[in-house]
Amino acid sequence: MxxxxxxxxxxxxxxxxxxxxxxxxxxxxxxxxxxxxxxxxxxxxxxxxxxxxxxxxxxxxxKLQGLHTSLPFFKKKTLKESETKASGVLKRSMESLKDSPKPALYLSLGGLIPFVSIPLSMAIQGTYYPELAFAQIMYGAVTVSFLGGMRWGFALPENSPAKPDWLNLGNSTIPPLFACQALLFKDVTQGAVMLVMALGIALHYDISLLPTYPRWFKVLRVVGTLVMVFSLLATAALKAISEIEQSNSRNEWRSTK
Incomplete structure (x- = not known):
């Protein structure tokens, strides 16, 4: 059996x-x-x-059991790991600024004074000055043109890793064109927005298209671009606030009549 x-x-x-x-x-x-x-x-x-x-x-x-098993590299990073990584990148960036030549560092930081002083002075006084705002737009257009032409100086030397081709020399003319268009606008807000776009394009060229720039220069470019962009946006915000206050005062004056 x-x-x-x-x-x-x-x-x-x-x-x-x-x-x-x-x-x-x-x-x-x-x-x-x-x-x-x-x-x-x-x-x-x-x-x-x-x-x-x-x-x-x-x-x-x-196999089915393996599909439901999460691999280590698919797991989300904890908050401490992301904070540690961000702090490490920031620390390395600040250390790379120390490696920059003193003339380049001081001249770059000094060139940011007109951008910061104009909206700061108007905010302290509580009054919007159209002449100062337009002066900031003019200074921003000159700065953007300088950042665009800087690529020519980098690509023209014989031993330069960047070739003087259509890509490098042609892209350097785009920021000055944006700067010229910003000066043609009668409205300061439109000019500030055009300059912000030009600064973003110039930063993209220097960081992505030309990776042979030294690290200290890239960090300096990022810091300078952020300061210029926030200064221009602050001026545009002050202009909008002054227009709102003027419209409210007009409405009050009409209501009293």
Whole structure:
């Protein structure tokens, strides 16, 4: 009876059954012995006679389990890791500024004084001066033109890694064109927006298209661009606030009449 059950359940080959039959006769009819023998036969026979469908199913189940397992590089970074990385980048950037030549550093920081002083003085006095705002737009247009022409000086030397091709020399003319358009606007806000766009384009050229610039120069360019952009936007915001106050005062004056 047991060989028949073994053949049906475990799909044991006929030759293997003949080899295991004498072992059954030696152990007798004890139930405990038969059960232990059955477990032993199951361990010995199952790896040989297991159906291939079961192996495929187990492999498929393992793959499905792997799909629901999150890999380490897909896990989100913790807040501490992101803060540590940001602080490390900021620290390296500040250290690279120390490597910059003193004339380049001081002249660049000194060139930002007209951008910052105009909106700061108007905010302190609480009065918007259109002449000062237009002077800031003019100074910004000159600065943008200088940043565009700087690429010519970098690409023209013989040993320069940047070639004097259409890409380098042609892109350097785009910021001055934006600066000229900013001066043609009668509205200071439109001119400030045009200069912000020109500063962004010039920064993109210096950071992405010319990676051979030294690191201290790239950091200096980023810091200077941010200061100029926020100064221009501050002037535009002060202009909008003054216009709102003037309209409110006119409405009050009309209501009193």
């Amino acid at each position: 047991f060989p028949l059950i073994q053949r049906c359940c475990f799909h044991t080959p006929f030759k293997l059954q003949k080899l295991t039959a004498p072992r059954l006769l030696l152990y007798g009819k004890n139930k405990t012995t038969c059960s232990s023998l059955g477990l032993q036969l199951q361990r010995d026979v199952c790896p040989l006679s297991r159906s291939p469908h079961l192996n495929v199913a187990s492999i498929y189940a393992t």
